[in-house]
Amino acid sequence: MTSQNPSDLPAQPNRAIRSFVLRQGRITSAQSRALAQLWPSYGLDFTGGTLDLDAIFERHAPRTLEIGFGDGESLVTIAAAHPERDYIGLEVHEPGVGHCLLAAQQADLKNLRVMRHDAVEVLMHALKSDDLDEVLIYFPDPWPKKRHHKRRIIQPAFVQLLGERIQPGGRLRLATDWAPYAHWMLDVLSTSNCFDNAALDQGFVKRPAERPVTKFERRGLRLGHVAHDLEFIRKVVSIT
Template sequence: MLSLLKPNQIHLIPSFVRREGRITPAQKKALEQLWPIYGLSLGAGYLDLTAIFSRQIPLILEIGFGNGESIAQQAYTTPEVNFLGIEVYRPGVGQLLAQLKAKELKNVRLINEDALKVLQYHLPDQSLDGAQIFFPDPWPKKRHHKRRLIQLPFIDLLWHKIKPNGWIHLATDWQDYAIQMMEALSQYKGFYNIAGQGQFIQNLGQRPITKFEHRGQRLGNLVWDLKFKRID
């Protein structure tokens, strides 16, 4: 495992380009009316998760939830789990807010910020039972690979935020990114592969199909899922 770095010693390259995108009237309305209920604004220090979530039950983080299909469905089917979603894309946040209201979910909170910043400065260590990142931006051009989220410094950061025995679940439909993820995670000594060394898992209903994945499926793309657990 990497050495324990102080947050301001970690240099992480931004994994996204900020784009406002077209926001529909329904998303705009959801942002205006529902953000005060489900949204978290970041203060100076660490989030007080005990105060934020009324029930002390397992907490799962999803980074880059897009339109939020996975969180909305998982939070609905597993009310005994809390979900924290981080996404920079505001239309997607609006989309998920509307779903949360429609499903009357009480076990979800959202942050509309860069996940790297949230993890480095606002999320306490060992606060997560699991973290999921489904179809992170693939940055296909070689010169952009440095922007890919799943790299060793990020894995090290995530390790600190996950509780002992907690897990991370990643999925991608870019083969070279899947291989890069597998190599980085296998090299990092703080996690082990639950499927066995070098093995991907089958998504047998463990996670909902996301919007990005649906698009890939229409193009005939394959999907690689990785699930690792923290060791201490």
């Protein structure tokens, strides 16, 4: 790998370095209306306190968290296909959140809630140990320049935090179309004491048939990029 060695990075998430830059972005009037009108049905406010997910969804079902859902189209497609599971989507980009709310309403979803907040803080403060059965991180910002590698969301400390929130036997699924980031992810996850690689050869997995093509993936495909998929299983043994 030609990039900074991920194992040299800090063991605690560094909150001064974020994995996103908040762009203003153009918000359509429909997205703006959705944020105002649909937030009470689908939105979860970040208060710094812990979420009671059973109370929020009014049941106890396996839960999937998607980090950085973009416009939310793929999250809504997956949630609609699995009414037996509950879904929480995290995104910081306001127009994307508005778009997701509109799609959720059109699909009449009952099993999706959305937070507009930094995933690191949500995992640290709003979610509890073993709250999640599955985490999806599809096409996270690749931060290709070496001086920006510290902004990549996949870092040893973040993977440790994911390990604490995903229950034993739960899954972490990732995809990226930036080959150096794919190898970075593989390095970080393979050295984590929280996860086992689901791939028999300890490399990448075949694209899951269920994974919808995302907006960012389509952009990569137009540029001739190839998507790499990864799947890791939370170890059953204690990780502390």
